[in-house]
Amino acid sequence: MDERTDGFEPKIVAFLCRWCSYAGADLAGVSRMTYPPNVIPIRVNCSGRVDAEMVLAALEKGADGVLIGGCHPGDCHYVSGNYKTRRRVTLLKRALSEIGIDPRRVHLEWISANEGAKFQRTVSWYVNEIKRLGPSPVAEVVDGQA
Amino acid sequence: MPTPRIGVFVCHCGLNIERTVDTKAVAGALSEYPGVVYATDYDYMCSDPGQNLIKEAIAEHRLTGGVVAACSPAMHEATFRRAAEEAGLNPYLFEVANIREHCSWVHTDRAAATEKAIRITRTLVEKVKGNHPLEPIEIDHVDKCLVIGGGIAGIQAALDVAEAGFEVILVEKEPTIGGHMAQLSETFPTLDCSQCILTPKMVEASRHPNIRLLTYSEVVDVSGYVGNYTVKIRKNPTYVDPDKCNLCGECANVCPETVESEFERGLASRKAIYIPFQQAIPSSYTLDEEACLGLQPLRCSECAKVCEPGAIDFDMQPVIIEEEVGAIIVATGYDLYPIGNLSEYGKGEVPDVIDGLQFERLLSASGPTKGEIRRPSDGKVPKRVVFVQCAGSRDPENHNPYCSKICCMYTAKHALLYRHAVPDGEAVVFYIDIRAAGKDYEEFVQRATEEERIVYIRGKVARIYRDGDQVVVWGADTLSGKRVELRADLVVLALSIDPHPSTRKISRILKISCGSEGFLKEAHPKLRPVESLIAGVFVAGAGQGPKDIPESVGQGSGAAAKAIALLAKDKLTHAPEVATIDEEVCGGCGVCVAMCPYSALSLNSAGVAEVNEVLCEGCGTCVSACPTGAAQLLNMTDSQVREMIEVALDG
Numbered sequence: 001m002d003e004r005t006d007g008f009e010p011k012i013v014a015f016l017c018r019w020c021s022y023a024g025a026d027l028a029g030v031s032r033m034t035y036p037p038n039v040i041p042i043r044v045n046c047s048g049r050v051d052a053e054m055v056l057a058a059l060e061k062g063a064d065g066v067l068i069g070g071c072h073p074g075d076c077h078y079v080s081g082n083y084k085t086r087r088r089v090t091l092l093k094r095a096l097s098e099i100g101i102d103p104r105r106v107h108l109e110w111i112s113a114n115e116g117a118k119f120q121r122t123v124s125w126y127v128n129e130i131k132r133l134g135p136s137p138v139a140e141v142v143d144g145q146a
Numbered sequence: 147m148p149t150p151r152i153g154v155f156v157c158h159c160g161l162n163i164e165r166t167v168d169t170k171a172v173a174g175a176l177s178e179y180p181g182v183v184y185a186t187d188y189d190y191m192c193s194d195p196g197q198n199l200i201k202e203a204i205a206e207h208r209l210t211g212g213v214v215a216a217c218s219p220a221m222h223e224a225t226f227r228r229a230a231e232e233a234g235l236n237p238y239l240f241e242v243a244n245i246r247e248h249c250s251w252v253h254t255d256r257a258a259a260t261e262k263a264i265r266i267t268r269t270l271v272e273k274v275k276g277n278h279p280l281e282p283i284e285i286d287h288v289d290k291c292l293v294i295g296g297g298i299a300g301i302q303a304a305l306d307v308a309e310a311g312f313e314v315i316l317v318e319k320e321p322t323i324g325g326h327m328a329q330l331s332e333t334f335p336t337l338d339c340s341q342c343i344l345t346p347k348m349v350e351a352s353r354h355p356n357i358r359l360l361t362y363s364e365v366v367d368v369s370g371y372v373g374n375y376t377v378k379i380r381k382n383p384t385y386v387d388p389d390k391c392n393l394c395g396e397c398a399n400v401c402p403e404t405v406e407s408e409f410e411r412g413l414a415s416r417k418a419i420y421i422p423f424q425q426a427i428p429s430s431y432t433l434d435e436e437a438c439l440g441l442q443p444l445r446c447s448e449c450a451k452v453c454e455p456g457a458i459d460f461d462m463q464p465v466i467i468e469e470e471v472g473a474i475i476v477a478t479g480y481d482l483y484p485i486g487n488l489s490e491y492g493k494g495e496v497p498d499v500i501d502g503l504q505f506e507r508l509l510s511a512s513g514p515t516k517g518e519i520r521r522p523s524d525g526k527v528p529k530r531v532v533f534v535q536c537a538g539s540r541d542p543e544n545h546n547p548y549c550s551k552i553c554c555m556y557t558a559k560h561a562l563l564y565r566h567a568v569p570d571g572e573a574v575v576f577y578i579d580i581r582a583a584g585k586d587y588e589e590f591v592q593r594a595t596e597e598e599r600i601v602y603i604r605g606k607v608a609r610i611y612r613d614g615d616q617v618v619v620w621g622a623d624t625l626s627g628k629r630v631e632l633r634a635d636l637v638v639l640a641l642s643i644d645p646h647p648s649t650r651k652i653s654r655i656l657k658i659s660c661g662s663e664g665f666l667k668e669a670h671p672k673l674r675p676v677e678s679l680i681a682g683v684f685v686a687g688a689g690q691g692p693k694d695i696p697e698s699v700g701q702g703s704g705a706a707a708k709a710i711a712l713l714a715k716d717k718l719t720h721a722p723e724v725a726t727i728d729e730e731v732c733g734g735c736g737v738c739v740a741m742c743p744y745s746a747l748s749l750n751s752a753g754v755a756e757v758n759e760v761l762c763e764g765c766g767t768c769v770s771a772c773p774t775g776a777a778q779l780l781n782m783t784d785s786q787v788r789e790m791i792e793v794a795l796d797g
Contacts, residue, residue, distance in 0.1 A: 011795050019679060020659075026218045029247025037258040040265050040794040041248050042787070043219070045723075049766030049779065057788050062795040074654055077680070078765035079743035088770070113679060114661050120252075 010064035010130040012039045014123075015054065017047045019077035020112045021069025027116030035123040038130075039067060047071070047108075048081025052092045055106055062139040065105050065130040067122070072110040082110070102133055150181040150275045153209040154267060155200055157191035157216035159246055166250040168260040172215060175264045181275055183207050192222050200226065201233035211239040211274035215267045217246040236279030238722065238781060243270040269790040276786035282719035285760050287373025288472040289313065291709050294365055294652055297325020298344065298695055299687025300477035301351050302702030303709075307475075308356035310710045315469055316351060317379055318361045319648060322426035324348055325479055329409065331509035331517075333695060334559040335590035341425060341512065348427040360467065361428060364648075368655050371744075371763060372682030373472045373718040383462035385441070386419070388430035390457035393421065397431055397449035397458065405437045411504045413522060414514035419449045419458075423512065433458070473682050473709035474656065476666060477702060478649040480688035483538035483546060483642035491537060491610045491639060497523040498617050499610055499637045502556055509563050519567045521636045524615065528635030531564055532619045533557045533575045534607045538642035540578060546642045548663060551692040553640035554581045558594040560638060565598045573600045574632060576607050576621050584694070603630060610637055643692040656683055666690045676705040684708050723781050724762035725769060727755045732776035738768035 016022040022043050028035070044050060047070030058066045068089065070082040085108060093103035107129075109122045154176040158164035169187040177185035184207040190196050191214050203209060212235070214226045219242040227237035245263040253259040289312055293304045296318030304316040316323070328348075330340035352359055360381055367378040386397075401417035409422040418437035421430070439446040441460045450458040482501055485494035492499045498521045500508075507513040508520065521528045535553050538545040554577065561573035580602075582588045594600050607621040619632045645664040653660045658678040659667040666685045669677040676684050684705035687698045712718070725738075725746070732754040739747045739755060746761035747768060755768075755777065766779045775784060 013791055013794050023220065023679070026220060026244075026247040029218070029249075029251040032251055034252050034254060037249070037253045037255065037262045040262065040269065041244070042269060042790055042794065043244075044766065044782070044787075045779070046765035046767060049770055049782070051770030053784070054770075054787055054791065058791045058795070061792045063791075075657060075659065077657055078763055078767065079657075081743070081765050081767050084741070084767055084771070113659050114667055 008131060008135055010038050010127060010135070011062055012065040012067055012126065012130060013058045013063045014039045014041045014067040014069060015044050015047070015050045016041050016069040017071060017077070017081075018043055018045050020071035020075065020110075021047070021119065023113035024069070024111040024115045024119040027113065028119045031116045033116055033120040035120045036127040038127045039123050046076065046078045046081035047085040048076070048078060050085055050088070052088060052095075055092060059101070059105065059136060059138045060142050062136070064133070064136040065107065065126060067126055068106070068108045069111045069119070069122075070108065072112055075112065101136075101138060104129060104133060105136060148210060151183045151208055151210045152181050152271055152274055153200070153203045153207060153212040154182055154185035154271065155191050155203070155212065155214045155216075156185070156187040156245075156267070157196070157214065158187060158189050159217060160189065163216070163246050163250040166253055166256055166259045167245055167263045168256060171260050172245070172263050172267060176267055176271065179268060179271060182271060184209065191216050192225055197225070197229040200229050204230065204233035204235050209235065211235070211277060213241050213243050213267060213270040213274055215243040215245045215263065215270075218242075218244045218248070238280040239274060239277050241270045241274050241277070243267040265794050268793040268796075272789040272793050273781070273786055276783060276789065277781045280722035280780060283722050283724070283759055284717045285373060285720050287713070287715070287718045288470045289713050290315065290469070290471045291473045291475065291713060292317065292365070292375070292377055292469065292471040293475045293477060295325070295477035295479055295687065295689065296320075296323030296351075296359075296361065297477060297479045297687060297698070298327045298347070299479070299698040299702040300325070300475070301347050302699045303475045303477060303686050303706040304351055304357055305347065305354065306703050306706030307709055307713075308354045310706075310714070312356065312710065312713045314357045315377075315379070315471065316357055316359050317363050317365055318359075319364050320422070321362050321384065321432040322422050322428070323351060323359065323361060324427065326503065327695060328423060328425075329411075329503055329510075330506045331511075331513070332559065332563060334555045335584075335586045337559070345425045348425070352427045359428065362432065363467075365652060365655060366466070368474070371720075372680075373712070375471050375474060375682065377469045377471055377474075379467045379469065381465045381467055383435070383464055384430065385433035385435070385459055385462050386431045387457045387459060388428045390455040391430040392455055393429055393431070394454065396452040396454070400448040400452050402446065402448065403437050403439055405434070410507050410514050411501070413504055413507050431457075473684065473712050475684045475686055475705045475709055476652055476656065476658070476678070476689060477685070477687040477705075478652055478666070478689035479646045480643045480692065481646045483644050485639065485641060487545065488538060488639070490608065491534070492612070496610065496612045496617060498528075498612075498635065499639065501639050501641045502553070502560065505560055505638045509560070509567070517567070519564060526635065527568055528571065529568070530572045530574070530632070530634050531561075531636045531638060532617075532632055532634040533561055533573065533638045533640065534610070534619070535575065535577045535640045536606070536642075537639035546644070546663065548692070549581065550640075550643040551581070552643065552694045555584070555587055555590070555694065557638075557640050558582075558591045558600075561600040562594045562598050565600065573598075574634075575600060575602045576605055576619075577602060578604070578606060584696075605630065643688060645689050649689045656680060658683055658685070676701055676708055682712060720760065721764060722759075723764045723779060724759045725757045725764065725766070726778050726780055727757055728776045728778065729754045731774050733774050735773065737771050737773065738777050741767050741771045743767065
């Protein structure tokens with residue numbers, strides 16, 4: 001581990017859809033499933049509300065990773081928002097790698113209202129994944145330009 | 147906009163939050179935060195004194211908005227918004243920061259949890275700064291209810307809604323309503339005849355002026371929203387006109403095609419043209435097109451030739467019926483766990499190893515043996531019957547992990563009725579535990595064990611196989627610690643209860659969740675047991691979880707009461723956080739129009755997008771698709787989200 005990542009606690013923003021993933025996170029809480037405190041949740045009505053600008057804004061403002069939680073395919077409360085998210089995230093990941101940002105800094109996961117355990121697993125895994133990736137270079141670059 | 151004057155109210159929730167989050171520190175940090183003029187903490191913000199504290203602070207500090215840092219907004223958002231409204235503030239200027247489910251309950255490090263709670267609360271303060279006062283949107287609704295599933299839960303729900311004066315459409319995929327209850331012989335713990343108590347309700351449902359019965363029908367599509375659902379139902383052709391059919395049965399007499407009867411669970415056969423059982427509702431024959439030699443009259447048409455009233459119509463086609471309804475009750479019921487999965491118990495290939503519903507048919511006076519207990523293989527009266535509980539239940543390694551709840555009771559009933567029918571017969575029950583929690587249930591099991599001399603062996607059966615004309619049962623008696631080997635004439639498996647396979651399909655059509663075992667998920671396991679997470683969609687019966695008749699009926703009535711409360715309202719209201727279009731910025735590209743799943747957007751005569759706020763559900767898909775930023779979601783605009791992101795990460 002180099003100096004930069006030693007004791008590194010990543011900052012992660014999670015956009016959680018109100019009907020599935022946010023409720024799944026509630027269930028994880030009700031079930032007292034513990035996970036690392038690095039993720040700050042922001043409730044959106046639908047994962048389809050999450051656009052590239054929101055993800056880029058998070059990275060620019062210092063997020064080391066961005067998690068997006070939506071309903072499983074076919075289960076979207078708003079019919080098809082999650083399919084749109086899936087396409088957007090795929091494109092965004094490609095664009096990120098082209099500008100030299102590791103696409104793993106954005107992660108989309110389907111978590112239903114019933115999947116408290118999956119929420120716990122996802123957050124725990126993602127925090128570790130981002131720890132392995134180290135601090136995001138984006139904020140530094142942005143600061144350097146300012 | 148006036149300078150924001152925001153109040154922050156941090157709840158301890160007793161120790162639920164306070165144990166891991168330093169609420170005083172959260173209030174302290176927020177009191178320093180820009181725009182916040184007042185911050186405090188309190189034991190229970192949801193209590194009356196807590197709400198009064200909020201109301202007084204609104205007046206005293208002339209608050210323009212507030213954030214309650216407490217439990218999930220799913221719990222008390224409505225409570226706090228109502229309190230704000232009572233203090234004269236628009237309720238949409240109050241938000242809840244979830245520092246319990248998303249923070250104190252999931253973290254152990256107090257310093258880290260406190261810091262996270264501060265960040266979460268700050269995001270909501272930023273949101274409130276950009277919130278506008280809103281009014282709920284009033285919408286009209288349809289006064290009609292759809293009930294999916296015509297078992298006892300669905301029948302009860304349909305009758306209750308109809309009795310309250312609302313129209314009901316009762317959809318059942320089988321040719322008759324009645325569900326599994328129609329197959330049962332007698333019911334525990336009173337030993338009431340199942341059909342005798344069920345058929346009057348079936349008749350009532352079919353005759354009720356407010357109930358439209360659609361049997362042999364399936365819901366294929368649902369769109370819309372609470373109060374205004376559009377439902378498409380496919381009515382499959384029965385090829386028999388129920389109004390003309392006089393139940394003479396001549397058609398079945400001449401029909402050359404024989405298949406296993408589903409109603410008798412394969413213990414008897416039926417013809418391709420059949421009536422499931424004599425009291426079926428609607429009382430009409432049905433032609434099973436899978437079993438029929440061929441619908442082209444030239445191939446057979448023996449039934450049509452003998453049908454005196456001319457009820458048979460080979461040209462009948464499936465019909466799609468479209469209905470508008472305001473509320474939907476889902477009562478899709480259960481099915482037994484597939485016996486084929488139980489290789490240790492013979493996979494259903496041993497003829498004298500049957501399931502509980504087959505045994506019900508053997509016990510039933512209307513069954514294939516007219517109520518005499520005769521085993522399937524050779525028709526002999528079995529002198530020793532072994533009943534195996536938890537067959538496929540409580541077995542997380544191999545089968546279903548859950549308890550199927552009704553099997554302890556019906557097995558006791560089976561053994562007792564068997565002893566009545568075959569007084570010199572021996573009944574042996576293998577059980578893990580006896581779960582007889584219900585009114586008069588324990589007494590019933592006691593009666594079975596003591597008065598009826600039924601042998602209960604505590605232990606699991608490991609293997610069942612055929613040996614000659616008998617069935618060998620290997621088990622363990624866990625009280626004596628000994629291996630048990632019994633030779634039985636008949637084995638009855640209390641198979642686990644699965645959600646009916648149609649449950650998953652219906653849940654997908656309605657976008658209501660199912661749990662990991664496939665049962666319908668209720669909105670709250672304790673407090674909202676008959677509501678789904680989708681407004682206007684309710685759940686009842688064994689499709690929601692294993693349950694017996696009184697519970698299914700109770701839940702049917704509960705779901706009906708919820709539906710009635712909704713249908714009886716003059717107007718429904720709809721969340722006002724909908725999309726808006728800035729006409730100055732909109733370029734009229736129409737991307738949002740194409741993206742909207744509700745057709746709530748259109749281009750107006752000026753060539754700019756326009757939102758129909760009654761149709762808009764507020765998903766925000768248009769907002770993220772809009773290339774110019776003209777589309778915004780009220781109280782969750784792009785700039786609000788940006789501020790929220792920034793303060794979530796700041797420092």
